Amino acid sequence: MKILVYGAGVLGSYLAHTLMQAGNEVFMLARGERYExxxxxxxxxxxxxxxxxxxxxxxxxxxxxxxxYYDIIFVVMQYHQFQSVLPVLAANVSENIALVGNNADAESMRDFLIKNSAIKKKVAFGFQISAGMRTDTGTVISIHGGGNVLAGELGGTMETFPVIKKAFGEKYKVTYQKNIDAWLKSHYIMILPMNSIYYLFNNDFKKVSKDKHALKRMIEATDEGFSILEGLGYTITPATQAKLFRQYKGVYYLAMKIYHKLPMSRVVQGTFDEMNGLYEAFDKMKTQTQYARPVWDTLQKEAMDKYHSQSQLPRDSKKSAGLL
Structure with a gap:
């Protein structure tokens, strides 16, 4: 298969590698220093x-x-970057598009591609279970297990999924997620409090692991976020996630404490720009419910106050080495 990976960051790089391992003719779209x-x-x-x-x-x-023309285009980038590439994707002759990464506006993105394309677009959404960072020399340090991609289409259809599964071959696990929109929303509710704490602590994971109050705020804010989603009619996906999280908060607390002591936790790179975009999207949703969210709102305000105060500073000052 002839495949384009649109985005040459950490996640796009590993995705391209796995697609090449499956025997595909893979192209990566990159610019500037990354292209070189x-x-x-x-x-x-x-x-x-x-x-x-x-x-x-x-x-x-x-x-x-x-x-x-490509048999499928995988667009792998941060949430706030998707909007800028939608017109280019809509104008392209390729039929199959998979938007991979955090996404708070899956429906509107799909609708834009369908409405603004001269051909029928088949649009899927997905998430690659991996993380990491890229060094100044261009080497990607990738944290992953055996490999796993979640993918699904709005409305539970399976038009693009067979193409995605074929692209990754037999050795790489590709899981169909029927309710991909709920999964994506549940995921970003998990990572927003985490990344906010990391950002406020200047990515000092050792300090985070020792701060009981910070870890508990992370957990309580996540619980409030889940409740808001549920109040809006969404099911936390996977369904066991909220159940285990709420029934075993003590276990989750210990897991987070241990995780932030591991060297692995410091080999994950991102910027708070994406979190800012996700917060803005969730703010629009929050206005539709009256559920109390004191911990979430306070944590968000602290993180966003810092983000806006650093808006004129060099980009590195806005880095958030959290979970993607």
């Missing part, structure tokens, strides 16, 4: 748990033209 790194050195990934390095000679392009 990939063109000259190839796709270099240090696999954290596996303790190995892979180097893939990959096709690199700078743009997606309207006439560039």
């Amino acid at each position: 790194q990939l063109a000259q050195d190839g796709l270099v990934i240090q696999h954290y748990f596996q303790r190995k390095k892979t180097i893939d000679k990959i096709n690199v392009v700078r743009s997606l033209e309207a006439s560039d």
